[in-house]
Amino acid sequence: MGPAGVTxxxxxxxSLADYGKVDIWFVLPQYVNELGQAPEILPKLRSSKLMAVAGEGFLTGNLLVNRDDFLYFAFHxxxxxxxxxxxPGVYEHWVVRNEKWSLFQGIFHTFPGAQEINLKDLYVKHPTKPxxxxxxxxxxxxxxxxxxxKISPSDVQATISAHPSVNECxxxxxxxxxxxxxxxxxxxxPSDPAALEQLLASIQMQIQKADNSSLYKGYxxxxxxxxxxxxxxxxxxDKLTVKRQQTLALYQQDIERFYVSRGDEAGWALASSDVDRFSTGSGIP
Structure with a gap:
């Protein structure tokens, strides 16, 4: 873990490898992935004893497993x-208290009165492995x-974000x-209308691809x-993942205007759940 306040x-x-005499590193996977593509830095880590990695998906495996399974979790x-x-096919993650396993269920030391806790994370099953x-x-x-x-946005967002001109969706x-x-x-x-039209058309092709593979087609x-x-x-x-609710708050007025502009076609009515989640945004007036 690096010095406080330094990205x-x-x-x-x-610099830490050169001057820090670091025995044990604790890092996020994204930085390990970057280190794997920096052969000039890797030799400087040989004196370290351990590198611990946690926090998100990891591109490389730490056990000898099938490459197709690198992104899957197998929980104890x-x-x-x-x-x-x-x-259909999407599962919500719960933790259920079992007194015999209290040593392995630290979350119930944090919430001693709970019998089960909804982590609100969603998972899908491996196609063949239980x-x-x-x-x-x-x-x-x-x-x-x-x-x-009810549409889970993850797959659609990933498909649109795969467009070479799109950073995030x-x-x-x-x-x-x-x-x-x-x-x-x-x-x-693009400031040129023709170039903008061409860009939007190419993104729309990606949208069509996402819609064709969606469970609920035509939406x-x-x-x-x-x-x-x-x-x-x-x-x-800090892990560079998008903070969804804060970003939606930032674009609250833009989203409202979009649906108002569609009129009856959209059946516009900002849901109360969205209103509650939106803080004071800085949308375009």
Whole structure:
């Protein structure tokens, strides 16, 4: 763990390796992935005894397992984890108290009065191996549309974000007839109308791809894009993952205007759950 107040990067790792005499490192996976592509720094870590990694998915395996399984979790049975289906093929993560396993259930020392705890993390099963789980998102991120359909946004967001011009994508639309996609581009949107039209058309092709692979087809419209303002980048954690609720608060007015502009087509009515989650944003007046 590096010095307080300093953003970790490869230069910091190199300086610590040169002058810090570090025996044990504790780092996030994203930095290990970067170190693996920095052959000039790796030899400087040979004197260290251990590198502990935790916090998110890891590109490389720490055990000899099938490469296809690197992103799956296999939890110890004494953890008391229970996975409950909340939509077809998607399971919510619960922890159930078992007095015989108290040594392995530290969360109930933090919440001594609870018998079970909903972590609100979503997982999908491994296609062939039992008790192997792939992280899928958060249950409090699920988009509940006006007709009662509930869409987990993770897969759609990942598909749109795979577009070479897209940095990040967030699906919104709780309480609406159809979802919208708040899209953060890698570069400012083109000022030339023809170039902008071409960019949007290429993103719409990715949207069509996401819709075709979705469990609920036909809900993603071609004109569902809200382009983010480069002056208001998505809010991120230290791990560079997007803080969903803070980002939605930042774009509250933009999202409202989008659905108002669709009128009856969207059946616009900002859901109370969204209103509660939005703090005072700094949307474009």
């Amino acid at each position: 970790p990067n490869l230069s910091l790792f190199e 049975p004494y953890s008391g984890f229970d996975f409950r289906e909340v939509e 008790d192997h789980w792939l992280y899928w998102g958060r249950s409090d991120d699920i988009i509940a549309l006006a007709d009662g359909i 967030l699906m919104v639309g709780t309480g609406q007839k159809f979802p919208a996609l708040l899209v953060e581009l890698n570069d400012p949107k 993603l419209h071609n004109d569902c894009i809200i382009l983010a303002d480069p002056k208001r980048p998505f809010v991120r954690t």
